[in-house]
Amino acid sequence: MGVNKSVNKVVMGHTPDTVTPHKCMPKKARAGGCDVQATGINYRIAVSTHPPLKVWSRSDDDAQEHHHHLINGVRHVLRNVTCRVRPGELLAIVGPSGAGKSTLLEILDGRLSPSPPLDLLLLDGAAAASADLRRVSGYVTQRDVLFPLLTVRETLLFSARLRLGATLLAKDMDARVDALLDDLTLRRVAATRIKDLSGGERRRVSIGVEAVHDHAVLILDEPTSGLDSASALQIVGALRAMAETRGQTVLLSIHQPGARIVKMFDSVLLLAAGSVLHHGTADQLRSLLADAGLRLPPHVDAVEFSIDSVDALRAHRRLISADGLQQAPPPQPAPASSRCTLQQLFQLHSKQVADEDTPTMAVPIHKKEGS
Numbered sequence: 001m002g003v004n005k006s007v008n009k010v011v012m013g014h015t016p017d018t019v020t021p022h023k024c025m026p027k028k029a030r031a032g033g034c035d036v037q038a039t040g041i042n043y044r045i046a047v048s049t050h051p052p053l054k055v056w057s058r059s060d061d062d063a064q065e066h067h068h069h070l071i072n073g074v075r076h077v078l079r080n081v082t083c084r085v086r087p088g089e090l091l092a093i094v095g096p097s098g099a100g101k102s103t104l105l106e107i108l109d110g111r112l113s114p115s116p117p118l119d120l121l122l123l124d125g126a127a128a129a130s131a132d133l134r135r136v137s138g139y140v141t142q143r144d145v146l147f148p149l150l151t152v153r154e155t156l157l158f159s160a161r162l163r164l165g166a167t168l169l170a171k172d173m174d175a176r177v178d179a180l181l182d183d184l185t186l187r188r189v190a191a192t193r194i195k196d197l198s199g200g201e202r203r204r205v206s207i208g209v210e211a212v213h214d215h216a217v218l219i220l221d222e223p224t225s226g227l228d229s230a231s232a233l234q235i236v237g238a239l240r241a242m243a244e245t246r247g248q249t250v251l252l253s254i255h256q257p258g259a260r261i262v263k264m265f266d267s268v269l270l271l272a273a274g275s276v277l278h279h280g281t282a283d284q285l286r287s288l289l290a291d292a293g294l295r296l297p298p299h300v301d302a303v304e305f306s307i308d309s310v311d312a313l314r315a316h317r318r319l320i321s322a323d324g325l326q327q328a329p330p331p332q333p334a335p336a337s338s339r340c341t342l343q344q345l346f347q348l349h350s351k352q353v354a355d356e357d358t359p360t361m362a363v364p365i366h367k368k369e370g371s
């Protein structure tokens, strides 16, 4: 088995006519966010079409059906995905389970090394390496990996010291942690140990662990999963505030966001079976539903309804494609990556949780060094 993941082009900033080499800026020197634009992101997995053991094999009918979803034993997890998010904006990646949301975020963060190597990367309008994108982004995984006996403030200070210790004065570090405690509404529990926090508070600390580094881009894989709607609202509200006050670019994946949460998104990317069905505002999504002849039931949010209606939207898109409106560029190579996130460092030290990023298939997916 093997994996073939390719990103045709990742653009941060406007796309210039001529591509100039990007002078990689250190993360700490960056202010605000990045205009992130990625086009032609593909992710393919080579899979065995023959189950290894007869006892677990499908019936003949099932096996035939299975073959129809594979082209020459290759599974397309992402197909020519294009997305864009500007500084100070919050982009929500939504879609049914298995649509490819986490895979897309991992590719954007460089946690999964594209193979063949990256063809073109632009950062703020200039050509950049994949590492440049990773250098300006922070990634918050679905699982909280924190030291249970540290307090909230100690956790944020530890995270700040670990990466910024040599470059930031102690009082500046304190000020940064204080600001973050306010942004994430954690001031009340600043002296509470991690083990005594609620699930929502723990999630916000996990976000703080990455956010304390003032990344230009913050990528979060389902930051609200497993939380009640009030906690989910509080988390997206905190991210919204951070995007507005700090100008950071925020990308997150989310399951069934409620109407109040959807209002905080600047744009929504609807994925289904690895393809983009919509990329724009929630209002534009409403128009798309209407164009597809889908009537939004009263009191149902357009995003939630569209996630449940992906089959109808796909059929609608096929009709449009048949009119020759879409022609995606061919996939291009991408380079190997090497970086370990702070959360992974926590993971190594605390030995609490198994590495959730381990591929589920016996395939040679290249990860950041140390992941």
Ligand SMILES: Nc1ncnc2c1ncn2[C@@H]1O[C@H](COP(=O)(O)OP(=O)(O)OP(=O)(O)O)[C@@H](O)[C@H]1O
Binding pocket: 045, 077, 095, 096, 097, 098, 099, 100, 101, 102, 103, 104, 359, 360, 361, 363, 365
């Ligand atoms: N290494 C891999 N080996 C086999 N299948 C994979 C691998 N990585 C991803 N997939 C498959 O690709 C599809 C997309 O996975 P992904 O985790 O990105 O979906 P998702 O939209 O985030 O799902 P969920 O909402 O359930 O978390 C899934 O069907 C998954 O099983």
